[in-house]
Amino acid sequence: xxxxxxxxxxxxxxxxxxxxxxxxxxxxxxxxxxxxxxxxxxxxxxxxxxxxxxxxxxxxxxxxxxxxxxxxxxxxxxxxxxxxxxxxxxxxxxxxxxxxxxxxxxxxxxxxxxxxxxxxxxxxxxxxxxxxxxxxxxxxxxxxxxx
Numbered sequence: 001x002x003x004x005x006x007x008x009x010x011x012x013x014x015x016x017x018x019x020x021x022x023x024x025x026x027x028x029x030x031x032x033x034x035x036x037x038x039x040x041x042x043x044x045x046x047x048x049x050x051x052x053x054x055x056x057x058x059x060x061x062x063x064x065x066x067x068x069x070x071x072x073x074x075x076x077x078x079x080x081x082x083x084x085x086x087x088x089x090x091x092x093x094x095x096x097x098x099x100x101x102x103x104x105x106x107x108x109x110x111x112x113x114x115x116x117x118x119x120x121x122x123x124x125x126x127x128x129x130x131x132x133x134x135x136x137x138x139x140x141x142x143x144x145x146x147x
Contacts, residue, residue, distance in 0.1 A: 007071060020060060029053075042075055105122065
């Protein structure tokens, strides 16, 4: 079953914001123009915001409220994480996927190496999220180890 055929329950605003925080992260995130192009490509209205994270969060939350499902967030993540976009930046896609998986596991999803979302066990705590995300980098960051 593809994500286009399946409806996903609405996500809490904090979860949508956390996804936007990862995708629009200052250093390794999507640029403002990239966000605009992706929103346009998938037919979502852009939103105002004081920065790109806030702009993306608002755009996704408005669309989610309209649709009453989180398929819009799933679709944006899938488009943003298409492996072909990272052919010359393999390190960026790995870091971004790890960071997204720490958030997505809280809603019972994970991003595969193929850039698709798959269902999995939902985590209830941040500690569980790090364990389920199965990322050594996430574990090191969570524990506060020096870079």
